[in-house]
Amino acid sequence: MVEVKVKLPDNSEIAIEKGKTILDLANKISPNLAKASLAAKIDDKLVDLTYPIEQDCKIELITARSDEAFHILNHSAAHVLASAVVELFPEAKPTIGPSVDEGFYYDFEVKKPFSQEDLEKIEKKMIEIIEEDTPFIREEVPIQEAIKYYEKVEKNKFKVEILKEMPDVDTVSFYSHRNGKFKDLCRGPHIPSTKKIKAVKVLNASSAFWRGDAKRESLQRVYGIAFTDAKKLKKHLKMLEEAKKRDHRILGPQLDLFDTADEWGPGMPLIYPKGTILLEVIKEFWKKEHKKAGYKVVQTPHLFKEIVWKTSGHLDYYLENMYPVDARGERWYVKPMNCPGHMMIYNRKTYSYRELPERIAEMGTVYRYELSGVLHGLFRIRGFTQDDSHIFMLPEQLEDEIVKIIEMVNHFYSVFGFKEWEFFISTRPEKSIGTDEGWEHATKSLMNAIERVGIKYKIKQGDGAFYGPKIDVDVKDAIGRRWQLATIQVDFNLPERFDINYIGEDGQKHRPFIIHRVIYGALERFLAILVEHYAGKLPIWLSPVQAIVIPITDEHINYAKKVVEILDKEGIRAEADLSGERMEYKIRQANLQKIPYIINVGGKEIENNTIAVRDRTNKVRFGVKIEEFVKEVKEKITNYE
RNA sequence: GCCUCGGUGGCUAAGUGGUAAAGCGUCGGAUUCGUAAUCCGCAGGUCAGGGGUUCAAUUCCCCUCCGGGGCUCCA
Numbered sequence: 001m002v003e004v005k006v007k008l009p010d011n012s013e014i015a016i017e018k019g020k021t022i023l024d025l026a027n028k029i030s031p032n033l034a035k036a037s038l039a040a041k042i043d044d045k046l047v048d049l050t051y052p053i054e055q056d057c058k059i060e061l062i063t064a065r066s067d068e069a070f071h072i073l074n075h076s077a078a079h080v081l082a083s084a085v086v087e088l089f090p091e092a093k094p095t096i097g098p099s100v101d102e103g104f105y106y107d108f109e110v111k112k113p114f115s116q117e118d119l120e121k122i123e124k125k126m127i128e129i130i131e132e133d134t135p136f137i138r139e140e141v142p143i144q145e146a147i148k149y150y151e152k153v154e155k156n157k158f159k160v161e162i163l164k165e166m167p168d169v170d171t172v173s174f175y176s177h178r179n180g181k182f183k184d185l186c187r188g189p190h191i192p193s194t195k196k197i198k199a200v201k202v203l204n205a206s207s208a209f210w211r212g213d214a215k216r217e218s219l220q221r222v223y224g225i226a227f228t229d230a231k232k233l234k235k236h237l238k239m240l241e242e243a244k245k246r247d248h249r250i251l252g253p254q255l256d257l258f259d260t261a262d263e264w265g266p267g268m269p270l271i272y273p274k275g276t277i278l279l280e281v282i283k284e285f286w287k288k289e290h291k292k293a294g295y296k297v298v299q300t301p302h303l304f305k306e307i308v309w310k311t312s313g314h315l316d317y318y319l320e321n322m323y324p325v326d327a328r329g330e331r332w333y334v335k336p337m338n339c340p341g342h343m344m345i346y347n348r349k350t351y352s353y354r355e356l357p358e359r360i361a362e363m364g365t366v367y368r369y370e371l372s373g374v375l376h377g378l379f380r381i382r383g384f385t386q387d388d389s390h391i392f393m394l395p396e397q398l399e400d401e402i403v404k405i406i407e408m409v410n411h412f413y414s415v416f417g418f419k420e421w422e423f424f425i426s427t428r429p430e431k432s433i434g435t436d437e438g439w440e441h442a443t444k445s446l447m448n449a450i451e452r453v454g455i456k457y458k459i460k461q462g463d464g465a466f467y468g469p470k471i472d473v474d475v476k477d478a479i480g481r482r483w484q485l486a487t488i489q490v491d492f493n494l495p496e497r498f499d500i501n502y503i504g505e506d507g508q509k510h511r512p513f514i515i516h517r518v519i520y521g522a523l524e525r526f527l528a529i530l531v532e533h534y535a536g537k538l539p540i541w542l543s544p545v546q547a548i549v550i551p552i553t554d555e556h557i558n559y560a561k562k563v564v565e566i567l568d569k570e571g572i573r574a575e576a577d578l579s580g581e582r583m584e585y586k587i588r589q590a591n592l593q594k595i596p597y598i599i600n601v602g603g604k605e606i607e608n609n610t611i612a613v614r615d616r617t618n619k620v621r622f623g624v625k626i627e628e629f630v631k632e633v634k635e636k637i638t639n640y641e
Numbered sequence: 642g643c644c645u646c647g648g649u650g651g652c653u654a655a656g657u658g659g660u661a662a663a664g665c666g667u668c669g670g671a672u673u674c675g676u677a678a679u680c681c682g683c684a685g686g687u688c689a690g691g692g693g694u695u696c697a698a699u700u701c702c703c704c705u706c707c708g709g710g711g712c713u714c715c716a
Contacts, residue, residue, distance in 0.1 A: 208644080373644095493716075583674065
């Protein structure tokens, strides 16, 4: 008997007979572990539990608690979905069905789109199939045979297309479940059997193009999500419900912040007075921090003549997204980006190397003709304001500048109450401009900078813009959703197009490095994210109305006005509710408006020159001195609470 | 832009081949009240717009616009 040595994650070693499967190994360690295992990693490669162990290796078992479990489970659930669909709709042609961060989907070619009832039927059938508890079985097949199978038996041109595009493969793998009743081309791995899926939900259906290509076949995509335990599904559904409740498109108009448009222009929101106060607070903070960090704030026009966009290259590559304006025979364009203006401002004079870095910043409103289908509340609109900045610098200043930006990003997000955000570096894509040295220096500077700040990051290989590498920052909100906010991009394109120079120590012209960056991204979107993050309950410093004063009867109106006046003078945003409603009603309204402080004043308060304060804990403090209250609130505002 | 589902007063909506409930909100009146909805009343809709079928269309059909979900795009 030949034995091989297997190293486990705790660094212990265990010997097992050569050729035994990973499941055997798991059983040897503990039957409970075997039962809990869904798949495994052998020398960092994901495999099935039935994978034979042929040589010394490192093995990590994947249980419900592993990070990979969710994807494997959902991928298997996608197969179960496909098997349910082909049973219910025999003419449906399965195409692809991966797991994604939000669960899984499977695309089918069908004659008729799935209805709501169809989805319910599919979910029911899926649960039946899961209950059958049949194993997932892997089978290796020569690729030619696989092609023949899909051409002749299944008559599925999509699978044939996938197979024919596989380079240099002799065999491919199939996975079947339901005792062979359903099989699908798949790399795997899969869970040992269907019943490992403890909870599944078919979420919705929509259409999608084959290979995401609008010119190709339109497919029906079914989305779902699976979990290793029913509680997690419940939690997830609750999160979705919570997300619905936080929807800024509902909360925005409700809190009188803004509304999105239809009759006055899709993608062109109206920001109401209270929403504007919030934006102003966000801008004020921006201004303060940028001044501290040595940025120079500029302003550039909303329109430029055609020639500018010719120079910048937008006319060649971005025209579809731009709003043209014809003015007395001349063609103008509304700016979709702020860059050209900033380039021209830099070019107004000759810079010496001593003057760099030069940091130019602008809260610039841009307009982009986004396709109607992508518009969504304030998240995706056609006119929005970027907290834009372009930094011009010497090559050796790149790293330091990026460090500064990262520190600024960290400061911004923590001030706005986010707890977690993640950095990604995107490297050079296939189609790109610029020199190898330039890319290397820039990419390296990005990495060094992040490392210097001591943050972890992930690399997105080849995901950079054509004009340079970049750092993207994803922020996680209160219910765990991710939003890409900041982007810090090196730009090799604009310096060339606008012939951007500085005079070096040698008296010669040189190209500076340019970083393009935003922290909020788009102000309007950031506002919407804040609304959803806080479910409308904005921190005091951001609340458009920080305190509302409610008199108990008309006799107390004058005192209420006086209190508002005092608070106002102290820089606290206060209002009085002098409508004819009852006090209880007003309190309820103020609560619904999520105003942080509700102040009641009546005879007792007038007599003692105090106020009754109800805060967000919903407890009332009677007999509070106005000065005391002012001091308390001002302190919170200063501390961004 | 493509696929799909939808559009009934400011909002949430019920409903029907014979021109439309209700609640909230708005406005007016009464009430002047001690901590999460006081009572009464008025106003407000060419049922998204246009075309067609029909004796008759908000309802059935077609087109357009707008929105939701998804795809795509993101120099």
